[in-house]
Amino acid sequence: MQQINNYTAAQPQKLMIFVLTMSMYGLATLFSELIPSFQVGIVEFSVEYFLFIPLTLAMLFDPISVALGAATGELVFSEIMLGQFGGLGELEKFITVTIGVYIAGRLVSNPSNRKLVGFAAMAGTVLQLLMGTIVDILKVQFAVEDFEAVAGLPQSVFATEGFAFLNDVLFSGILFCLLPALYLVPKLYGKIEPLLGMQPRTKDTWLDAVNVKVILGSLVGFAAAIAAEMLAESGFELIDWEAGWAESGTAFAIGMIVAAAVILVIILILRTNTSKKAG
Amino acid sequence: MSSDIKKKFSEKLSENIMDKMSIDFLRTQVLKNAYGNKDTVIAGLDPRILLVWYLFFGLIPWFSHDIIFLLGCFILVTITTMLARVAGLVLLLFVLGVFSQTGYLLIVILLFGGDASAFLPLLTLSLKISTVSLASITVFSGLDPDQLANGLMWFGFPERLSFSISYAYRILPVLLQEFQNILLSYRMRGNPPSRKTFAGNLKYLIYQVKVIMHAFYPLMLNTAKRSRTTVEALELKGYRYAAVNKEVKKIRLSALRLTNNDLLFPALSFMWVAVTLLISSLL
Numbered sequence: 001m002q003q004i005n006n007y008t009a010a011q012p013q014k015l016m017i018f019v020l021t022m023s024m025y026g027l028a029t030l031f032s033e034l035i036p037s038f039q040v041g042i043v044e045f046s047v048e049y050f051l052f053i054p055l056t057l058a059m060l061f062d063p064i065s066v067a068l069g070a071a072t073g074e075l076v077f078s079e080i081m082l083g084q085f086g087g088l089g090e091l092e093k094f095i096t097v098t099i100g101v102y103i104a105g106r107l108v109s110n111p112s113n114r115k116l117v118g119f120a121a122m123a124g125t126v127l128q129l130l131m132g133t134i135v136d137i138l139k140v141q142f143a144v145e146d147f148e149a150v151a152g153l154p155q156s157v158f159a160t161e162g163f164a165f166l167n168d169v170l171f172s173g174i175l176f177c178l179l180p181a182l183y184l185v186p187k188l189y190g191k192i193e194p195l196l197g198m199q200p201r202t203k204d205t206w207l208d209a210v211n212v213k214v215i216l217g218s219l220v221g222f223a224a225a226i227a228a229e230m231l232a233e234s235g236f237e238l239i240d241w242e243a244g245w246a247e248s249g250t251a252f253a254i255g256m257i258v259a260a261a262v263i264l265v266i267i268l269i270l271r272t273n274t275s276k277k278a279g
Numbered sequence: 280m281s282s283d284i285k286k287k288f289s290e291k292l293s294e295n296i297m298d299k300m301s302i303d304f305l306r307t308q309v310l311k312n313a314y315g316n317k318d319t320v321i322a323g324l325d326p327r328i329l330l331v332w333y334l335f336f337g338l339i340p341w342f343s344h345d346i347i348f349l350l351g352c353f354i355l356v357t358i359t360t361m362l363a364r365v366a367g368l369v370l371l372l373f374v375l376g377v378f379s380q381t382g383y384l385l386i387v388i389l390l391f392g393g394d395a396s397a398f399l400p401l402l403t404l405s406l407k408i409s410t411v412s413l414a415s416i417t418v419f420s421g422l423d424p425d426q427l428a429n430g431l432m433w434f435g436f437p438e439r440l441s442f443s444i445s446y447a448y449r450i451l452p453v454l455l456q457e458f459q460n461i462l463l464s465y466r467m468r469g470n471p472p473s474r475k476t477f478a479g480n481l482k483y484l485i486y487q488v489k490v491i492m493h494a495f496y497p498l499m500l501n502t503a504k505r506s507r508t509t510v511e512a513l514e515l516k517g518y519r520y521a522a523v524n525k526e527v528k529k530i531r532l533s534a535l536r537l538t539n540n541d542l543l544f545p546a547l548s549f550m551w552v553a554v555t556l557l558i559s560s561l562l
Contacts, residue, residue, distance in 0.1 A: 011519060012510055012511070012514055012519075015510045015513075015519070016503075016506045016507050016509075016510045017506075018439075019446070019506040019509055019510060020499075020502055020503050020506040022443055022446075022447070023446075023447070023450050023451075023454055023502055023505075023506070024495070024498070024499060024502055026447055026451075027451070027454050027455070027458065028495075030305075030309075030451075033372065034305065034368075034372070052492075053495065053499075056499075057499075072439070072440065072443050073443070073447075076440075076443045076444050076447045077447055077451070079419075080419045080427075080444060081309065081312070081313070081419075081420075081447065081448065081451070082312075082368075082369055082372055082420075153388060153400075155391050156384065156387040156388050156390070156391045157384075159387065159391070160383070160384065160387050175488070179492070180492045180495070183492065183493075183496075184492075184495065184496060184499070187496060188496070188499060188500075191500065192499060192500055192503050195500065195503040195504050195507060196503055196506070196507055197507065254557060256549075256552075256553035256556065256557075257550065257553040257554060257557060259553075260546060260549045260550035260553050261550065263546045263549070264543070264546050264547065264550060267539055267542045267543050267546055268543075270539050270542075271539040271540075271543070274539060
């Protein structure tokens with residue numbers, strides 16, 4: 001008989017973990033998308049993250065399946081389902097959530113150790129928020145033309161992003177990541193694993209501490225997130241130049257219209273032909 | 280005065296968390312968004328064409344600073360969004376999202392001594408953001424989830440993503456129902472603090488948040504069971520082998536077929552963009 005001591009999760013288990021995290025975190029991000037944030041003065045209160053769900057699960061299960069499941073869940077439930085898909089920006093969020101959750105999961109050797117769980121939960125949250133903040137600042141710098149030239153804009157961006165970061169760490173981080181994780185992890189430990197046909201994580205079976213490989217991998221991932229923005233910036237110049245050339249030539253625009261009109265006429269003729277054949 | 284503000288503040292706090300969020304409303308809106316608009320022009324189009332179309336309107340606006348061109352794109356995607364008959368909730372979220380991204384920034388800029396010169400870049404930025412989000416609303420909310428999943432698969436996106444999309448739309452109503460049941464049972468057994476004073480209100484809010492957090496415990500256990508059932512059912516049908524098999528993919532995607540309507544849509548969009556470029560070059 002096959003021994004059921006797969007802590008390091010066999011493929012079906014990994015898929016189960018993925019599906020579980022995706023649906024749970026997806027549901028939670030759907031809520032956080034819907035609960036409106038409100039402001040008291042300059043400080044914004046929002047239920048930004050239900051990050052405690054993937055954090056909790058990453059401490060109990062295979063971290064990489066949880067991390068990917070969480071990022072996919074957020075993408076599918078709150079971005080695609082609610083039509084909030086933002087293209088390139090989502091890549092950055094996908095990567096930062098994956099890294100934050102994965103590292104938090106790797107930090108915990110014994111899920112019943114509350115201190116370790118609390119430390120890992122905060123570490124994962126702060127890491128994710130910090131990466132998000134850095135990319136956000138870069139993004140606004142690239143999106144707005146003459147970033148430095150607009151009076152008050154650079155300071156205001158740094159101020160809002162800095163505030164948002166502190167705010168998120170203190171409000172979302174402690175209330176919505178630390179406390180729930182402290183409550184859920186020890187409570188779920190040993191109960192939820194058998195439901196997926198696995199053994200609970202112990203000191204002998206965990207994936208070892210975060211090593212150089214993980215840190216390097218995370219750095220590469222983060223670099224990829226920034227690179228996506230940089231790529232947008234260089235594409236920016238290229239297409240800007242082309243568009244500038246197109247805009248300067250009225251003839252070019254007219255040529256495009258003629259081409260479009262020809263295509264339209266051809267399609268319409270094809271269409272009437274097919275409908276005649278069909279009729 | 281200050282007690283008045285406090286009262287308002289706490290009212291807002293508790294109102295935001297629970298009272299305005301009716302799970303039933305959410306469920307119907309999501310279902311309506313996914314399956315309620317199958318007969319629209321947009322839903323009838325080929326998903327591959329729409330994804331390419333989205334790639335254009337989701338990317339190009341970021342790279343242009345031409346107000347007329349941006350305005351032209353914005354008008355076009357507004358029309359397509361109307362054609363897609365998107366659920367009200369999604370549109371509401373869109374408006375809130377655009378405001379929170381640029382309206383907030385405008386206030387802070389004024390606070391830091393910026394003047395009207397900051398307004399034009401912000402207008403450009405909001406036009407860009409709205410165009411890109413409306414394009415994504417058209418494609419991702421207008422399409423049937425299975426069509427969307429097939430389209431993404433055709434472009435070589437990981438099978439896991441297509442599976443996630445199809446699965447998410449199906450499981451969400453079930454999950455919402457279950458979450459609501461758990462919350463209701465907590466409510467029935469619980470004894471919420473009185474809301475008469477400010478402190479009481481605050482306690483009530485903390486109580487509500489706590490209930491939501493606690494509700495995730497049974498929800499996680501139940502979802503774990505459900506995930507296992509799902510995966511085992513998939514495994515019975517050889518899902519993991521089928522996912523990487525090219526033959527299976529071919530069979531699954533054979534339903535996708537280009538018609539004349541599918542070509543007409545991008546051609547019309549192209550025409551519109553060309554006209555906007557002409558106008559912007561003339562002005």
